[in-house]
Amino acid sequence: MLINLSDVLTxxxxxxxxxxPLQMTCFESRxxxxxxTAAAPVHLQVRNTGRGKxxxxxxxxxxxxxxxxxxxxxxxxxxxxxxxxxxxxxAEDEDADELGLTEDRQLDVETFVHNEILVNWPAKILCREDxxxxxxxxxxxxxxxxxxxxxxxxxxxMAVIQDIFNKKKEV
Numbered sequence: 008m009l010i011n012l013s014d015v016l017t018x019x020x021x022x023x024x025x026x027x028p029l030q031m032t033c034f035e036s037r038x039x040x041x042x043x044t045a046a047a048p049v050h051l052q053v054r055n056t057g058r059g060k061x062x063x064x065x066x067x068x069x070x071x072x073x074x075x076x077x078x079x080x081x082x083x084x085x086x087x088x089x090x091x092x093x094x095x096x097x098a099e100d101e102d103a104d105e106l107g108l109t110e111d112r113q114l115d116v117e118t119f120v121h122n123e124i125l126v127n128w129p130a131k132i133l134c135r136e137d138x139x140x141x142x143x144x145x146x147x148x149x150x151x152x153x154x155x156x157x158x159x160x161x162x163x164x165m166a167v168i169q170d171i172f173n174k175k176k177e178v
Contacts, residue, residue: 013112015053022054045070059096073132077140078148088123
């Protein structure tokens, strides 16, 4: 969905407000594909602040499905995105691309929201705070049941001493 910003960007003091439905059904990036299960309308307010600048403010709430970083179980993840950006007339192409502005001063809302999701992506997605993860030996989800595998990992700093004991047994 495109919003024409040419009037706002050229008229000092002018302001527009929009509430638009989010048409994105799936968030896709190098991390994978994440279906969006719920999304509130995108609220946008664009105000020309003078001196070739405009303020872009707003927000959107959305929920998407993603795998837990420890046990890989699909969990709903809620994001409450609030944005406050400054648009500079004649800005470099990189800045315009980041905001989702086209050459004819149209704001691509889907691109803008996509970039905001990337910037606000959670550092760690967990199904619950005390998630036990999966067994490194058999792959069993340890939140569901214990598997009984030997998961002892010796301290690598003690490996040299262990080698000495192993050599003495050979003699």
